[in-house]
Amino acid sequence: MNEHDSEKLGGLLEAEGYRATAMVEQADVILLNTCCIRAKADQKALSLLGRLKLLKTKRPELIIGLCGCLAQSQGAEILKRAPYTDLVLGTHNLHRLPQLLKQVLARKKPKLELVEYSAPLTAKPLPVSRNNPYSAWVTIMEGCDNYCAYCVVPYVRGRERSRPMRDILTEVRQLADGGVKEITLLGQNVNSYGKALDNEFGFPKLLEQLNQISGIARIRFVTSHPKDLSASLIKRMAELPKVCEHLHLPLQSGSDKVLAAMNRAYTQAEYLEKIQLLKEQIPRISLTTDIIVGFPGETEQDFEQTLTILKTVQFDNLFSFIYSDRPHTAASEFKAKIPRTVSRQRFQRLLKLQQEIAASRRKLMLGQPEEVLVEGPSKTDAAKLTGRTRGNKLIHFTGSSDLIGELIQLRIIAAGKNSFQGEVIS
Ligand code: SF4
Incomplete structure (x- = not known):
C-alpha cells in the first residue's frame, strides 16, 4: 500500500508538471514516503532524512517532505528534530500535496498537515505514476x-x-x-x-x-x-x-x-x-x-x-x-x-x-508449464525478458520484445534462489 501511495504522490507531482529524476542532487522536491511497521523502518527513514540535511544546506530552495505512516505517527516530533523539513503529510490526505507544495513555494510554510481521523476514501482515484503498464x-x-x-x-x-x-x-x-x-x-x-x-x-x-x-x-x-x-x-x-x-x-x-x-x-x-x-x-x-x-x-x-x-x-x-x-x-x-x-x-x-x-x-x-505475463526486459540480464507466473514467481527467458505485455506459456528449465529460467512453449 505504501508503494501504491508513492505511485500516487508521483502521479500528483507529474500532474503539476514535475518530472522524476534519478539524481537526488538535482531534485527540486524530495518526498520520503515512510513505513513504521518496524523500528528498523523508522530508523532508515530518519537516517535518510538526516542525510538530506546536507543537500538542503547547499540548496535552501530544495523542498523536503516527509509522508506516510511515520509522518502520521510521529510527524510533530520529527519536525522538532529535523526543522529543515518543509512539509509533513499524513496517510489520510495525500490529495493535498499539490496545494501544500504551492504554499511551501510561496513560503507560507505548511510544516505539518496531518488528519487525525479516518477520512472516507475518495471516490475519485488520484493520478498514478506507474512503471508497469500491464x-x-x-x-x-x-x-x-x-x-x-x-x-x-x-x-x-x-x-x-x-x-x-x-x-x-x-x-x-x-x-x-x-x-x-x-x-x-x-x-x-x-x-x-x-x-x-x-x-x-x-x-x-x-x-x-x-x-x-x-x-x-x-x-x-x-x-x-x-x-x-x-x-x-x-x-x-x-x-x-x-x-x-x-x-x-x-x-x-x-x-x-x-x-x-x-x-x-x-x-x-x-x-x-x-x-x-x-x-x-x-x-x-x-x-x-x-x-x-x-x-x-x-x-x-x-x-x-x-x-x-x-x-x-x-x-x-x-x-x-x-x-x-x-x-x-x-x-x-x-x-x-x-x-x-x-x-x-x-x-x-x-x-x-x-x-x-x-x-x-x-x-x-522444474519442467512445469506456466502462464506468464511478460513485464519487460530482465533487470539482471538485458538480453532476456521477465514475467510473473500466476503463483507470483519471477521467470527470466529469451524471447522477442513483441511478447512484452502478453500472456504466454513457458516451461521452467532452471530454478535460482529468487527466480526461475524458462523457455517459451507458445
Ligand atoms: S492490526 Fe495490523 S497486523 Fe492486525 S490485521 Fe490490522 S493491519 Fe494486520
Missing part, C-alpha cells in the same frame, strides 16, 4: 479494526473503510481500457471488504464482478487475515478463472498462546484447517506468509511450534521479522521481552528451515 494496484479498502497487539497500522491508517464497489469497478474498467491485464487489490484486510458499507456485498462478490471485466486477465489481492478467510471465499477463489493461485496468509506464530497474546483471533488448528481447504480446492496454490520472531513471552516451545507449522504447510516464501515495540500498541507494554540475542538465533533458525523448504518447493516446479 499490472496495477487498486485500493479497495484502507485501515484496520483488528488491533493486533504488536501492530501500529490501526493508529496510522485509521479505522477500516471500504471503497464503494461501483467506484472500484469503474477504476478497473478504465485500467483495462488502458491496457492493464493484471490487478492487485490492496487493503490492510481485504477479506473484510464491504463490512461497513450499506447495501453492498462482501469480498467474494467483488471478486465475481471483477472477474467479468474484459481485458483483465489476472486478479490478485493482499493482505488477507486468516480469521476472515471464509470457506465461501476459498470456493470463489477456486471457481473464478482470473483469480490467481497465490495467497499471502500471515500466520505470525504457530503457538496458540502467542496467537492469543497477539490478539490474532485464530488458533493454529483453525489456520491449518483453512490451509487444508485451500490446498484441496486450489491444488496449484502458492502460499506465502509473515512470521514475527521473539514476540514478548515467546518460549522455545512456542517457537518450535512455528517451525512445525512451516514444515506442515510448506510455504513458497515467508517474510519474517524480529519483534520490535511500536508506539501505542498493547505489546509495547508487555513485560516479558525476549533478549535480542535469543530472537536473532531463532530468526536464523527460521530462515534456514524456510530456505530448505523453498528449495524443495522450487525443484517441484
Whole structure:
C-alpha cells in the first residue's frame, strides 16, 4: 500500500508538471514516503532524512517532505528534530500535496498537515505514476479494526473503510481500457471488504464482478487475515478463472498462546484447517506468509511450534521479522521481552528451515508449464525478458520484445534462489 501511495504522490507531482529524476542532487522536491511497521523502518527513514540535511544546506530552495505512516505517527516530533523539513503529510490526505507544495513555494510554510481521523476514501482515484503498464494496484479498502497487539497500522491508517464497489469497478474498467491485464487489490484486510458499507456485498462478490471485466486477465489481492478467510471465499477463489493461485496468509506464530497474546483471533488448528481447504480446492496454490520472531513471552516451545507449522504447510516464501515495540500498541507494554540475542538465533533458525523448504518447493516446479505475463526486459540480464507466473514467481527467458505485455506459456528449465529460467512453449 505504501508503494501504491508513492505511485500516487508521483502521479500528483507529474500532474503539476514535475518530472522524476534519478539524481537526488538535482531534485527540486524530495518526498520520503515512510513505513513504521518496524523500528528498523523508522530508523532508515530518519537516517535518510538526516542525510538530506546536507543537500538542503547547499540548496535552501530544495523542498523536503516527509509522508506516510511515520509522518502520521510521529510527524510533530520529527519536525522538532529535523526543522529543515518543509512539509509533513499524513496517510489520510495525500490529495493535498499539490496545494501544500504551492504554499511551501510561496513560503507560507505548511510544516505539518496531518488528519487525525479516518477520512472516507475518495471516490475519485488520484493520478498514478506507474512503471508497469500491464499490472496495477487498486485500493479497495484502507485501515484496520483488528488491533493486533504488536501492530501500529490501526493508529496510522485509521479505522477500516471500504471503497464503494461501483467506484472500484469503474477504476478497473478504465485500467483495462488502458491496457492493464493484471490487478492487485490492496487493503490492510481485504477479506473484510464491504463490512461497513450499506447495501453492498462482501469480498467474494467483488471478486465475481471483477472477474467479468474484459481485458483483465489476472486478479490478485493482499493482505488477507486468516480469521476472515471464509470457506465461501476459498470456493470463489477456486471457481473464478482470473483469480490467481497465490495467497499471502500471515500466520505470525504457530503457538496458540502467542496467537492469543497477539490478539490474532485464530488458533493454529483453525489456520491449518483453512490451509487444508485451500490446498484441496486450489491444488496449484502458492502460499506465502509473515512470521514475527521473539514476540514478548515467546518460549522455545512456542517457537518450535512455528517451525512445525512451516514444515506442515510448506510455504513458497515467508517474510519474517524480529519483534520490535511500536508506539501505542498493547505489546509495547508487555513485560516479558525476549533478549535480542535469543530472537536473532531463532530468526536464523527460521530462515534456514524456510530456505530448505523453498528449495524443495522450487525443484517441484522444474519442467512445469506456466502462464506468464511478460513485464519487460530482465533487470539482471538485458538480453532476456521477465514475467510473473500466476503463483507470483519471477521467470527470466529469451524471447522477442513483441511478447512484452502478453500472456504466454513457458516451461521452467532452471530454478535460482529468487527466480526461475524458462523457455517459451507458445
Ligand atoms: S490485521 Fe494486520 S493491519 Fe490490522 S492490526 Fe492486525 S497486523 Fe495490523
